[in-house]
Amino acid sequence: AVAGAYKPNLAFYEALGADGWRVLQETVAAVRRHAPGAEVILDGKRGDIGSTAARYAAALYDGLGADAVTLNPYMGRDAIAPFCRPGKTLFLLALTSNPGSADLQRLALDSGEPMWQRVMRQAPSWVEGSGATLGFVVGATHSDDLATARRLAGAAPLLVPGFGAQGGDLATAVRELVGGPAYLNVGRAILYASGGVDFADAAGRVAAEYAAQMR
Numbered sequence: 001a002v003a004g005a006y007k008p009n010l011a012f013y014e015a016l017g018a019d020g021w022r023v024l025q026e027t028v029a030a031v032r033r034h035a036p037g038a039e040v041i042l043d044g045k046r047g048d049i050g051s052t053a054a055r056y057a058a059a060l061y062d063g064l065g066a067d068a069v070t071l072n073p074y075m076g077r078d079a080i081a082p083f084c085r086p087g088k089t090l091f092l093l094a095l096t097s098n099p100g101s102a103d104l105q106r107l108a109l110d111s112g113e114p115m116w117q118r119v120m121r122q123a124p125s126w127v128e129g130s131g132a133t134l135g136f137v138v139g140a141t142h143s144d145d146l147a148t149a150r151r152l153a154g155a156a157p158l159l160v161p162g163f164g165a166q167g168g169d170l171a172t173a174v175r176e177l178v179g180g181p182a183y184l185n186v187g188r189a190i191l192y193a194s195g196g197v198d199f200a201d202a203a204g205r206v207a208a209e210y211a212a213q214m215r
Contacts, residue, residue, distance in 0.1 A: 002204075002211040003035065003207060004039065004183065005038055005068075006031045006040055006041070007040075007041040007043050007159075007185055007187070008027055008041075008042060008043065009044075009187070028040050028065055028066075032065075039068055039089075040066050040068070041066070041068040041069070041089075042066040042068070043069075043070045044069065047071055047072030047079045047080075048079055049075065049078065050082060053081070053082040054082040057069075057083045061085060061088065066088075067087075068088060068089035068090070069089075070092075070159070071083060071090055071091065071092050071093070072093050073092040073123060080123070080127070084126070084131075084132040085130070086130070086131030089133040090134055090135065091135040091159045092119060092136050093136075094117075094119050094136040094137055094138050095137075095139060095142050095145060096137060096139050097140060097141045097166055097168065101142075120136055120149070120153060123136075135157035135159055136156065136157075138158050138160055139166075140162035140166070140168025140169065141166055141168050143168070143172045143176070146172070146173060146176035150179055150180055154180065156181075158177060158180070158181070158183070159182075159183045160177065163186045163189065170210070170213055170214065171213075186207070186210050189206060190206045193205070
């Protein structure tokens with residue numbers, strides 16, 4: 001295996017109904033079997049009131065065995081609390097890679113601080129004492145902000161999407177993120193490396209190429 005983590009996007013499984021959930025379970029099981037040292041990050045960007053969040057946490061942790069999840073922090077502390085379990089990692093959306101991220105995430109607060117930076121400063125208090133690890137999602141497409149994100153995160157892990165199809169620069173990200181852990185996420189460039197019967201081999205080759213570039 002060339003990846004330190006695998007990040008299934010829940011929407012593409014959920015769209016298939018019961019069959020999709022079964023395939024997702026099989027996908028997680030395959031990661032455990034073939035890459036036992038890799039983490040499983042389930043990417044659903046959940047975020048809802050406490051009682052609903054608790055059921056989402058049960059589904060992702062207990063039903064699917066996730067090591068980590070992505071969460072939307074904009075409903076605040078009580079929407080995050082049910083996911084704070086010992087040994088689990090929570091990646092909160094800070095500055096995402098999509099073009100519309102500026103609509104809210106870059107809004108300046110009364111202090112002048114952008115919303116995304118306030119999330120990174122405030123959220124550590126939400127998980128304190130829980131035994132969970134807090135991380136943040138910061139898109140590689142925001143190359144000018146990566147160094148700031150690294151500084152604000154400190155030793156917290158960053159989940160960095162936006163390479164490949166979205167155009168994030170790998171060399172810039174590696175340079176700016178030195179000093180703490182980061183998961184550099186490449187999705188579509190690997191998944192869709194080939195539309196033919198060789199899709200699995202093609203995906204493996206592209207993944208290995210990205211891993212070599214990172215090193």
